[in-house]
Amino acid sequence: MKNYNFLTTILLGITMIGCGDTKKGENSLFNIDNSAFPAHFSTSQSVSLGVLNPKDKKIDSIVYYINDTKVGTVSSATPFKFELKDQKLGYQNLKAMVFFGGENSDATARIEVISDITPKLMKYKIVNTYPHDKTAFTEGLEFYKDTLYESTGQKGTSYFRKYDYKTGKVYQEVTMDSKYFGEGITIINDKIFQLTWQEKTGFIYDAKTLKLEKTFTYDKDIEGWGMTNDGTYIYCGDGTEKIWKMDPKTQKMVDYINVYSGQSKIKQVNELELIDGKFYANVWQKDAIAVINSTSGAVEGILDLSGLRKLVDVTEEDVLNGIAYNPKSKTIFVTGKNWDKMFEISVSE
Template identity: 75%
Template structure:
């Protein structure tokens, strides 16, 4: 087993997925020849697309599309070669529109593009341990102006809290309406963005006063999980392998990436934190943190955090969740749902 497959097991304990299935609705006049396709493609490969013509139609030309974007054309029934280096990881939908005798017909096929990056197994060192409220079902954790903020879940007890992480002293708390289940938070452009789980509702606060300024509805029919930003865009998870990219000015989703560790999709990615150009993410119900390339979606590093549980004393402690980077100390703070401890750590290869 390759090393990156072993590391994927740390994240998910998953089975590997392969698919060259045809897209629904494919007609029988022409088909894309997949006889030489591998189980998966990687970004350093090219796909050579040819169509099968069982009825021997005289083809004038073929126009080729990848994910409904035109990528080229050929005369007659010539093969077309398409480089995959600029495609996002995940399923790619191929389409060949063949023109013949004043008519046209489509042939389609789905292939999967997986990561060729071998994740590094990272290690951590505990720098400090601080008290954490065992009633806090941690969802979002983030520093703003050297002060720690935490958003928690559970209907009827979700809140946003600003507090002294060294002592646990609460500076300010905003309780959410009982109909909402709180999720991720992030600070950008002087605003605090806050998600809810299945209510498809987000909130925007003034970062200094925590005064509510706007309520918005999700642009997509998704759940709200984790949140972070790169200073320009917000990144948001939804329980799948996707990380959505949001324009904070409009709250519209403008793109997404799929997270893969080698050949394996990493689903249920949760809390997010932007650290030195990478996205650190919890994986729900796993004692691991994945370090993700925000452009490609490839997992580049994995932190096995299972060793932290031995320091957590309360018996009702739930899963690892919550990542906050303090740029002042250049350290990372992690905790879990109902944990009694907040850990300050450093990370290295």
């Protein structure tokens, strides 16, 4: 436990979660019986579902749902047990649709599912050190066809560029309109996707010419932070504990996961990189990278990079941000906002 608390503290940017919200649905006929619910559940547990029937109605059957997905049907008022092993982390909405006397009525409640995984402390080794533009307020970093692309923030100075990371020579650069605060980028299907922070606007460029092809508006009321992709879908952070799944064809957010370390939500998830099926994520203002299960949202590892800060000319405000995986060398490139160096590192458990 001592080791676990130490690892969680490295990440902080977290909010400790208290008792889960399991309040009863506002229904005069039935309520989900949550009297035996713990403050929160883990994915190794199951939840026993039943309903309270204060008016003693004759129940014919009950259909149970979790997050509007049907998980089971019982006759009469038979209790129903549901395993949580395949559930994502975070709050889950429960619903019981009760059928009685030719009628039906819903009862609702909510539980919180937390991670039961103890994160591992990852190790790293510096392979190379390269120059980095100290004026670059780094928001996104990604390799595409052996070339490094970087996006930066701040209104009036936001841009993205592709360049020779060994020398710093810029091949091509696109400057944003001064009304936009640039955020993360990712490249998929020969298109560059770029987010903005609070303007709820995204851009799509041709990856070869960098010509703007489309401007789109977020379909959710969220901020834009980091981005990555798996070759089919794009994944976006919004400054909370959520990582959204975006369909690049429609630019619609189709799903999300919540990032947890034990009982704690990991908020302010920033720059993202998908490496061997795991999200590597900067946590804003923390000199650490969280390694996240991309299906559940559980933090499985923590990479403490605080030692790199001693090697760069930075202030306290110049935070770690920027993760790019080079599949050829199987190494990771990391830097920070206004850092004068970029590091190529290898990572192990």
